[in-house]
Each structure stands twice: as C-alpha cells, then as structure tokens.
Amino acid sequence: MKAAIIAPDGSFxxxxxLAPQTTAEAHLITVTAAGIGPTDLxxxxxxxxxxxxxxxxxxEGVGTLADGTRVYFGHSIAPFGAMAEQTLVADAEVWPCPAQLADDQVIALAISGTGALIPLEEARIQPGDxxxxxxxxxxxxxxxxxxARIMGAGHVVAAARSADKLAALKARGLADATVQLGTGDDEQALKAASNGGFDVVLDVIYGPPAEAAMRATRPGARMMSIGVQAGQTVALSLRDLVFRSHIGVGTGQRPxxxxxAAFERLMAMAADGTLVVDTAIYPFERANEAWAAQAGSPHAKIVIQH
Structure with missing residues (x-):
C-alpha cells in the first residue's frame, strides 16, 4: 500500500x-482522511x-470499516499510522462519527477539541468568568x-503572535478582545485586556507567555496548561500562585x-454547526507538503485526504 514513512534518520x-492485516482485537480501516498535529512531529x-x-x-483519521461504516480513530497500532491507505486500530479506539460532519471537521474537532474541552470542563468555568x-x-x-463561550464565559480574550489571525478571530465574534504576544510587555497587555483579571486560562503554549498570563489572573484563577510550543518551563514565584491553581492537563493518555465520551460531547456540539475550526486540506500525494506545513506552526488543522 502507499504510505508516508518516517525513516530511521527522521526523514519523511x-x-x-506492507499493508496491515486485521486481527481479533483490531479493525482494518481504509483511511479517507488523516490529521497531522504537533505531537506527530x-x-x-x-x-x-x-x-x-x-x-x-x-x-488520528477517518475511514471505513470492511462493512462500510464510517468511523473516527484517534490511535492506530504501530507501525501502522493514519497517513496510509489502510491502518490497524484497536476496537476501543474505533468510534462512529456523525454523517453531517465532513472528514476534515471531524478530525479538527477530535484530538484538538478534546484538548480544549477537557481542561475547560475541569476549570469549572462559571457564568460571567x-x-x-x-x-x-x-x-x-x-x-x-x-x-468557553458555550460554557458561559462573560469576557473571552484570544492571545497569540499573529495579528492577522487574531483580527480574523475577533471579526468572527470568537473573542471580545485580542492580545498580540511578543510585541512588548505581554503581562501588561494581558492585564489591560483581562477586564479586571482572568478567572480561567487555557494555556496551549506554556513558556514565558504562561508566566505573563498567570500574573494577569485574579485570586481563585485556574490555569490549565496543555502545550509547550513556547517553552517547556516557566518561572513563577509562590506569590504568583497564591490563591490560584496551575494544572498540567493530559488528554491523549486518558482511557x-x-x-x-469527550469526543461524543464535541460531536454533539458541532452537529448544528456551533463549532467550526479552520482546516488546511492536502491530497495524499502532497503529504510531504502537509508535514512541512505543520512544522511551520499553521493556524489551522492539517488534514490529508485520499
């Protein structure tokens, strides 16, 4: 079968x-679309x-079982990954997906969506936060x-480095205010946009921006960190953390x-078009370009389609 291959030297x-073979504990899936994310790199x-x-x-990807059932899968069995014509997936990892959502939206909302949903649920957003x-x-x-908006947040702020992408998010009504990181004093900029201090922070990037964000919170705040794109460590004093919680959240390692269950909650939210995520779709023949695009920190979910 045709497949993307990571060689021993790390090249793509x-x-x-070799095509996988079905077993009593796993399903052979014909892949129709595969997602790429930071963890793959x-x-x-x-x-x-x-x-x-x-x-x-x-x-992760979307495909069909032998009987034609369309399914999503989040973990495949090594050495068979999603970026191939077929893959092998354990029974517990094969989940039906709603017919009304296209492959790219199912993939965009799955692992990425779980990475947002679970931390925000655990942060216990209160109305008006x-x-x-x-x-x-x-x-x-x-x-x-x-x-965050669905859960009742009263003031939602988007922070990132791309001014254009931040402007687009605000234009779509996804954020009440935006902060462009890395252009000056991040801490002061976040405080100015916080409406008196943040109650909840979903931190996807960690590093120095997370330090600035924690200092822009108010007592009782909950910071949920799930990514390390901006750095793997932070320097926070006890004073920064008093009356605040800072939790590192893992999602992909959960049963x-x-x-x-989280996937099904997301699919229910998205069924009526409530949740929409930007995607960048590449044909399988251009999978190398998709891989390179992910390395460039895209502002969209990269999806490869057969």
Missing part, C-alpha cells in the same frame, strides 16, 4: 509499505522517547474560544472510554 517520504523527533523506525506517522485562551489561533485555541 512517500513509499510502498514531536514523536518523529523522539520527544516522547525512542521510536522504532521506519514507521507510518499519524495517529473572564477567560483567556493563550495560543488562540491554532485548532485547540479556536475550539477553546468557542467552548479510551473517557476520550470517546
């Missing part, structure tokens, strides 16, 4: 790969530990802005049943 190529670079190569990258989405222009951030 399109080549022929991090895995290829060994961020999560050594990876046996060559392998097919990509964990001031909410900051730090790293708002990517898929997780876009979904976070919308979910399949818990992730599936």
């Amino acid at each position: 190529t399109l080549a022929e790969h 991090m895995r290829a670079k060994g961020f999560f530990g050594p990876v046996a190569a060559p392998y097919v990258p990509g964990g 001031n909410v900051l989405i730090l790293g708002a222009t990517g898929p997780v951030g876009q979904i976070g802005l919308q979910i 399949a049943a818990e992730r599936r």
Whole structure:
C-alpha cells in the first residue's frame, strides 16, 4: 500500500509499505482522511522517547470499516499510522462519527477539541468568568474560544503572535478582545485586556507567555496548561500562585472510554454547526507538503485526504 514513512534518520517520504492485516482485537480501516498535529512531529523527533523506525506517522483519521461504516480513530497500532491507505486500530479506539460532519471537521474537532474541552470542563468555568485562551489561533485555541463561550464565559480574550489571525478571530465574534504576544510587555497587555483579571486560562503554549498570563489572573484563577510550543518551563514565584491553581492537563493518555465520551460531547456540539475550526486540506500525494506545513506552526488543522 502507499504510505508516508518516517525513516530511521527522521526523514519523511512517500513509499510502498506492507499493508496491515486485521486481527481479533483490531479493525482494518481504509483511511479517507488523516490529521497531522504537533505531537506527530514531536514523536518523529523522539520527544516522547525512542521510536522504532521506519514507521507510518499519524495517529488520528477517518475511514471505513470492511462493512462500510464510517468511523473516527484517534490511535492506530504501530507501525501502522493514519497517513496510509489502510491502518490497524484497536476496537476501543474505533468510534462512529456523525454523517453531517465532513472528514476534515471531524478530525479538527477530535484530538484538538478534546484538548480544549477537557481542561475547560475541569476549570469549572462559571457564568460571567473572564477567560483567556493563550495560543488562540491554532485548532485547540479556536475550539477553546468557542467552548468557553458555550460554557458561559462573560469576557473571552484570544492571545497569540499573529495579528492577522487574531483580527480574523475577533471579526468572527470568537473573542471580545485580542492580545498580540511578543510585541512588548505581554503581562501588561494581558492585564489591560483581562477586564479586571482572568478567572480561567487555557494555556496551549506554556513558556514565558504562561508566566505573563498567570500574573494577569485574579485570586481563585485556574490555569490549565496543555502545550509547550513556547517553552517547556516557566518561572513563577509562590506569590504568583497564591490563591490560584496551575494544572498540567493530559488528554491523549486518558482511557479510551473517557476520550470517546469527550469526543461524543464535541460531536454533539458541532452537529448544528456551533463549532467550526479552520482546516488546511492536502491530497495524499502532497503529504510531504502537509508535514512541512505543520512544522511551520499553521493556524489551522492539517488534514490529508485520499
């Protein structure tokens, strides 16, 4: 079968790969679309530990079972990834997806959506809360802005580096205010936009922006950190944290049943068009371009279609 391959030296190529075979515990899925995210590139670079190569990258996608049922999957069985004509997926990871949503929207709302939904649920947004989405222009951030509003947030602020993308989010009504990071004093800019201090922060990027965001919160605030694109450490004093909570949230490592329940909640929200995420779709033959685009920190969910 045709597949994207990560070679032992970390290079990305399109080549022929041995096709998977179904087993009693796993489903053979014919892939119609595959998603690429930051974790796929991090895995290829060994961020999560050594990876046996060559392998097919990509964990999530949409496809069909042997009986024609259309399904979403979030984890495939190595070395078979989503970026191939077929993949192998454990039974617990195969979830039906709504017919009214296109493949790219299902993928955009799945792992990225869970990354926004679970932390915001655990942050217990209260009606009228001031909410900051730090790293708002990517898929997780876009979904976070919308979910915060659905949960009753009264003042929603989007912060990121791209002025154009921030302006687009505000024009769509997804944010009440925006803060362009990296152009001056982030802490003061966030405080000025916070409407008296943030109650909840969904932090997708960590690093120095997270430090500035915590200092723009008010007592009782909850910061939920789920990404490290801006740095893997922060320097916060005890004074910064007094009467505040800072929690590192993992979503992909949770049991399949818990992730599936979150996926189903997201699909229910999106069924009427309430949730919309920007996507960038590439044909399978241009998968190398899609991989390179993800490395460039796109402000959209990268999807490869067959």
